[in-house]
Amino acid sequence: MKSWGCALLLSLAVAPSVAMSAESSTPAAHKVSVYGHRGASALLPEHTLAAYAQAIADGADYIEPDLVMTRDGVMVARHENEISGTTDVASHPEFASRRTSKVIDGQKVDGWFTEDFTLAELKTLYARERLPELRSTAYDGQFRIASLDEILAFLVQQAGRANRGIGLVPEIKHPTYFQSIGLPMEDKLLAALRGNAYTNVGPVTIQSFETANLRYLHGKIGRGSNIRLLQLLWKGDTQPADIAKAGGKLTYAQMMTPAGLKDIASYADSIGPELRSIIPLDAKGALGTPTTLVQDAHAVGLMVIPYTFRPENHFQASNLRKGADNARNAEGSVAEMRAYLATGIDAFFTDDPALGRQAVDGMGAAGNAAN
Incomplete structure (x- = not known):
């Protein structure tokens, strides 16, 4: 992580009118926030401006762009750097020779990778639905890949139109891998956020499944910042990629113990556990007895923001399903969210923010992004 130690020199020019709008729209009282997971990804191709x-x-109180890098050092919104599952790259004969195999976070992956394309080349591709067996493909071939700069400009525009605070919750994808190939994102992301009049003062939370980059960002951000940090957590005995690469022994299970949570609280503001870490499924696949994770996290000052609620039966607990496995089940999704709300979570990620809004306050009107 040595390259992350370089000095960060930023020129901060904030447009007062936008800054005041972002600040004044932040509520004083706590309210559970709804995070649009990759946008409204249950309805439109993920990580597009349309979503x-x-x-x-x-x-949605927050929108979530997952960030990866292009060959020319531009951050773009994709859930992973291998793009064959979410774009039409395979149908472009001019890019056939770019198909390759790489080892990403210890796993061999075959396909086309953002770091092998310039932004201009990626802009010739169209987004497509990741889950065609579950979700509509009607919008395939209509939307382009969005860059972070485009998303920030879009966010300013949308916040003005909605007349409310809309938060940004970017995830840095594969940070150790991208640093290893000379394309680190941390300083570039901070510069982009601080260089934008809205995100320089508005609600922003940076998330990662790794630990070293969040510790680095904690040191760079300092006290009193509008930028918060979210430590994402995966299942059981799996490890953060940076820990695994360094030969460490720390697992996500250990990070979710009281001692592990206390350590996370030294550099992050919240945790993002997988849903079943909060309410496991029983032997029949139904919602079981909640764990103490929410209480344990709150005890050390961490907010809890689990992921991801989805509206299809395929992803829901067995006691909430209605109809076929691939059927949309809005009622079951809302019921599942409310079961988790009862555990005291502070926010949550959902592929269908309209259902998230219904679960939180029973109507379609939005609240404000918590800062």
Whole structure:
């Protein structure tokens, strides 16, 4: 992580009118926030401006762009750097020779990778639905890949139209891998956020499944910042990629113990556990007895923001399902969210923010992004 130790020299020019709008829209009282997971990704191809716009229209308090890098050092919104599952790259003969195999976070992956394309080349591709067996493909081939700069400009526009605070919750994907190939994102992301009049003062939370980059960002951000940090957590005995690469022994299970949570609280503001870490499923696949994770995290001052609620039966607990495995089940999704709300969570990620809004306050009107 040595390259992350370089000095950060930023020129901060904030437009007062936008800054005041972002600050004044922040509520004083705590309210559970709805995070649009990759936008309204249950309805439109994920990580497109259209999906983010739908999420905001449906009441999301935050929108989430996952960030990866291009060959020319531009951050773009994709859930992973291998893009064959979410774009039409395989149908472009001019890029056939770019197909390759790489080892990403210890796993061999075959396909086309963002770091092998310039932004201009990626802009020739169209987004497509990741889960065609579950979700509509009607919007395939209509939307382009969005860069972070485009998303920030879009966010300013949308916040003005909605007349409310809309938060940004970017995830830095594969940070150790991208640093290893000379494309680190941390300083570039901070510069982009601080260089934007809205995100320089508005609600922002940076998330990662790794630990070293969040510790680095904690040191760079300092006290009193509008930027918060979210430590994402995966299942059981799996490890953060940076820990595994360094030969460490720390697991996500250990990070979710009281001692592990106390350590996370030294550099992050919140944790993002997988849903079943809070309410496991029983032997029949139904919602079981909640763990103490929420209480343990709150005891050391951490907010709890689990992921991801989805509206299809396929992803829901067995006691909430209605109809076929691939059927949309809005009622079951809302019921599942409310079961988790009862555990005291502070916010949550959902592919369908309209249902998240319904679960939180029973109507379609949006609240404000918590800062």
